[in-house]
């Protein structure tokens with residue numbers, strides 16, 4: 001039994017919290033909440049469960065460290081406040097507490113991550129003899145577990161493309177995702193944060209370079225590609241309302257180029273409602289989202305991962321899956337050597353233990 005603290009209860013965190021409470025091999029010992037209205041409330045309330053857990057949310061990180069958990073599941077928003085998140089995660093690691101998480105997506109490929117994010121956490125792991133693992137569905141699963149599975153089926157690969165095609169219309173996250181991606185902006189407005197020069201490769205280039213390393217390929221460059229779709233009609237969805245002329249779809253990629261041709265591509269097509277960007281790819285069979293790996297090679301492989309849920313939207317299903325990527329390896333991470341680990345270091349069977357209960 002691993003003793004676990006859940007840090008934050010947002011889009012991803014409420015699902016990891018439910019998973020921790022439900023699993024017989026994990027014991028919830030603490031919950032962090034940043035929002036004052038969540039502090040003092042029972043963990044069950046914060047993730048929609050009816051039976052109280054007796055664990056009350058706190059914003060006191062020292063109190064959570066004093067519980068001496070085996071592991072913290074860190075799912076607070078990371079990319080808009082990276083220095084604060086680095087400091088918070090480092091406090092747990094240097095106290096000897098392992099951390100699995102979904103924030104600081106650059107660490108999905110830790111060997112490719114910049115020194116400013118990697119080094120302080122490596123130091124904290126060394127100080128506390130602890131382990132850190134960051135993953136998700138994309139970035140994460142699609143570019144590591146899925147891409148490696150697809151590539152394992154060919155005797156020769158000419159190119160590999162990892163694609164997310166998703167309708168974010170029901171994603172209740174205008175504050176971060178909506179504004180960073182610039183939904184609603186007009187062509188004459190400033191280029192949104194996520195697509196300013198170098199930003200796509202800053203987030204997704206690590207996945208491209210990581211796959212190049214696995215394949216033993218030397219790339220000439222990793223470059224950004226970005227195009228926007230502006231709606232002729234008003235689009236209303238849960239994330240926001242986009243007025244005519246506003247951006248309601250984006251297609252962007254980080255491309256690893258060899259000999260002038262992209263050979264390793266990580267691409268996203270993101271639309272608000274199915275009405276947006278009608279000429280771009282849609283997920284197969286009427287689904288709202290797909291993660292696809294296409295290997296052009298001997299033979300051609302196309303692997304589609306489609307999530308769904310009887311009551312929740314596909315973006316919430318994506319948040320459950322993102323959480324699963326890290327909750328499912330808590331036991332392995334607790335046994336791993338100190339340092340920041342990547343998905344390719346974890347034996348696939350270790351990712352599924354304890355799931356069927």
Ligand SMILES: NC(=O)c1ccc[n+]([C@@H]2O[C@H](COP(=O)([O-])OP(=O)(O)OC[C@H]3O[C@@H](n4cnc5c(N)ncnc54)[C@H](OP(=O)(O)O)[C@@H]3O)[C@@H](O)[C@H]2O)c1
Pocket residue numbers: 007008009010011012013032033034035038075076077078079081102103104105135136137138139140173176318319322
């Ligand atoms: N790789 C993937 O596939 C993938 C997919 C989804 C998300 N992610 C990553 O996972 C992280 C969480 O995403 P999300 O959609 O769940 O985020 P979110 O719902 O927008 O935010 C999560 C939580 O962050 C906490 N938070 C916000 N500001 C804070 C502050 N100043 N101090 C402490 N906590 C603060 C809040 O915690 P309280 O609830 O306690 O107030 C909030 O509920 C992000 O970094 C995101 O990039 C990765």
